[in-house]
Amino acid sequence: MKEMTARERVVNAMEFKPVDRIPLFDLVQNIPLIEYCTGERLTLKNGLDLLCKTISMKLDATRGIASPVEEKTFADKDGFIYKQEWWTTWLVDRPYKDVQGLVNYIKKNIEELEDYRPGDIWTFAGKANVWGQSDKSPREQFMELQEKLGDTVLFPSESPVGLDTAWIRAGMELFSYAYVEDPDIISSWLQALADFEVRRIHDVADVDLSPVTLVYADLAFKTGLMFSPKFLRKEFFPRLKQLVDAWHSHGIKVIYHSDGNLMEVMDDFVAAGVDGINPVETIAGMDIGVIRQRYPQLTMMGGIDCSQLLPYGTEEEVEAEVKKAIDQGFSGGGLLLGSTTEIHPDCKVENVLKMWNVATTYSRR
Amino acid sequence: MLVFQEIAEAVICGNAKKVKEYAERALEDGALPQSIVNEGLIAGMNVVGMKFKNNEVYVPEVLISARAMHAGMDVVKPLLSASELQDKGTVLIGTVKGDLHDIGKNLVRMMLEGAGYRVIDLGVDVAPEKFVQVVQEQKPQVVGLSALLTTTMVNMRSTIERLKSYPVKVMIGGAPVTQKFADEIGADAYAPDAASAVEKAGQLLAS
Numbered sequence: 001m002k003e004m005t006a007r008e009r010v011v012n013a014m015e016f017k018p019v020d021r022i023p024l025f026d027l028v029q030n031i032p033l034i035e036y037c038t039g040e041r042l043t044l045k046n047g048l049d050l051l052c053k054t055i056s057m058k059l060d061a062t063r064g065i066a067s068p069v070e071e072k073t074f075a076d077k078d079g080f081i082y083k084q085e086w087w088t089t090w091l092v093d094r095p096y097k098d099v100q101g102l103v104n105y106i107k108k109n110i111e112e113l114e115d116y117r118p119g120d121i122w123t124f125a126g127k128a129n130v131w132g133q134s135d136k137s138p139r140e141q142f143m144e145l146q147e148k149l150g151d152t153v154l155f156p157s158e159s160p161v162g163l164d165t166a167w168i169r170a171g172m173e174l175f176s177y178a179y180v181e182d183p184d185i186i187s188s189w190l191q192a193l194a195d196f197e198v199r200r201i202h203d204v205a206d207v208d209l210s211p212v213t214l215v216y217a218d219l220a221f222k223t224g225l226m227f228s229p230k231f232l233r234k235e236f237f238p239r240l241k242q243l244v245d246a247w248h249s250h251g252i253k254v255i256y257h258s259d260g261n262l263m264e265v266m267d268d269f270v271a272a273g274v275d276g277i278n279p280v281e282t283i284a285g286m287d288i289g290v291i292r293q294r295y296p297q298l299t300m301m302g303g304i305d306c307s308q309l310l311p312y313g314t315e316e317e318v319e320a321e322v323k324k325a326i327d328q329g330f331s332g333g334g335l336l337l338g339s340t341t342e343i344h345p346d347c348k349v350e351n352v353l354k355m356w357n358v359a360t361t362y363s364r365r
Numbered sequence: 366m367l368v369f370q371e372i373a374e375a376v377i378c379g380n381a382k383k384v385k386e387y388a389e390r391a392l393e394d395g396a397l398p399q400s401i402v403n404e405g406l407i408a409g410m411n412v413v414g415m416k417f418k419n420n421e422v423y424v425p426e427v428l429i430s431a432r433a434m435h436a437g438m439d440v441v442k443p444l445l446s447a448s449e450l451q452d453k454g455t456v457l458i459g460t461v462k463g464d465l466h467d468i469g470k471n472l473v474r475m476m477l478e479g480a481g482y483r484v485i486d487l488g489v490d491v492a493p494e495k496f497v498q499v500v501q502e503q504k505p506q507v508v509g510l511s512a513l514l515t516t517t518m519v520n521m522r523s524t525i526e527r528l529k530s531y532p533v534k535v536m537i538g539g540a541p542v543t544q545k546f547a548d549e550i551g552a553d554a555y556a557p558d559a560a561s562a563v564e565k566a567g568q569l570l571a572s
Binding site: 083173177221222224231306307308346 | 468
């Protein structure tokens with residue numbers, strides 16, 4: 001088979017059509033790897049260019065491309081305190097300490113969410129307007145990044161369902177207490193977050209820019225779900241379906257992201273219409289073979305453990321796991337191989353290179 | 366006493382108002398504060414812990430039950446002697462340096478408190494020196510270290526090394542942590558979830 005473009009490879013794999021080899025997907029946040037691949041020293045100034053150069057050389061698809069940022073702590077206008085370090089933002093303090101304070105904030109936030117303006121995005125780290133931060137439109141910014149990435153498929157800005165935006169902003173304890181004391185206000189908040197995102201989707205979706213997107217809300221731990229299936233079926237899955245339908249209406253496929261073991265509600269994800277799941281956290285019990293057997297038309301993205309294997313394993317162990325993932329999950333498509341979330345700073349460079357090399361050669365058989 | 370059962374059931378349901386009401390009634394009826402704690406509040410949280418371990422209840426339900434348990438503790442705590450309060454032992458917990466995640470650590474705190482332990486919670490991003498300082502000052506029997514990130518779990522190793530010369534047992538837990546890693550860094554125990562952390566603490570205190 002002739003060499004395919006990254007986009008052809010990704011789309012065909014998701015449609016279970018023939019591909020020349022397995023597509024590689026990842027989120028790269030590993031400085032030694034970037035420096036190894038590019039042969040240049042990474043700085044805050046050249047970080048974005050070197051990251052894109054690495055990805056364009058090695059991967060078929062990626063997400064979450066951003067410039068690394070200097071370590072800093074700052075407050076937003078509402079009094080939320082954030083800490084930023086390289087590619088990570090943490091919410092470290094909130095302007096309320098009790099349920100009433102949270103409820104007051106939610107009411108204000110719902111008004112903000114109803115006031116959507118083109119360019120707005122809303123995540124656990126608050127509201128931002130990408131146009132407000134740049135003199136370029138989101139489309140122009142996407143095109144600029146895409147140019148740096150060459151052929152590699154770039155998922156557009158990730159699409160939050162709103163549940164983890166809400167509980168991270170509220171704090172899990174206050175979120176839980178508020179849901180008992182005033183379930184309607186939490187429900188209204190979750191709906192406002194989903195409706196906001198649907199408006200944004202119709203504003204930014206363009207299949208010519210990217211054929212795939214990533215919808216997310218972290219719902220699970222290694223040992224199982226954080227929330228009950230009953231709660232999720234009432235407060236989460238209908239809103240997930242809203243987002244999936246919105247992306248699908250533009251011809252864009254949806255990969256759903258959540259860490260942890262989702263097996264208890266996998267049927268619900270399929271019923272909501274998602275085309276694939278990520279990161280397939282194998283160490284949490286997400287078994288590639290079982291998922292392939294139960295959901296033959298579901299694409300998996302990830303599957304190679306970044307928790308133990310890539311940081312602490314040997315190259316031989318990585319090779320065995322990659323071959324196993326391909327044997328069990330790549331039935332002529334249906335698997336975009338990569339780490340179970342990201343190639344973080346502790347992943348060994350030799351293990352990551354081994355993962356990529358074995359995947360590209362073994363899947364060509 | 367029937368009221369202990371009612372207290373336990375109200376804890377399981379997460380009904381703080383009922384727990385408070387039943388605890389007050391039990392005291393009026395002459396129940397010992399320690400019995401209310403052991404046979405009502407702790408008994409209820411033990412059930413919640415088992416249900417959580419078996420995926421029958423989830424994080425919000427545990428947090429709501431823990432809040433209800435605390436409502437009962439607020440009623441009886443002033444009536445407990447210092448020795449009764451510290452009866453089961455003291456556990457020092459914290460998320461290790463560089464890591465700001467706290468859900469898992471908070472669940473462990475609530476489960477331990479619910480099981481009757483005195484818990485000192487140092488919060489998140491806790492340096493090894495801070496653990497050592499509080500071990501010297503408060504003399505806990507067990508230290509619990511939490512980490513969500515592979516990039517920060519290495520700080521468990523340095524914390525354990527600093528604690529080696531003190532008479533304290535260390536247990537670890539968190540998403541990337543495994544029994545193998547616990548063995549490699551010399552931890553005394555590994556707990557895969559919050560309910561198991563209570564069991565491990567009990568085992569470490571008994572050893």
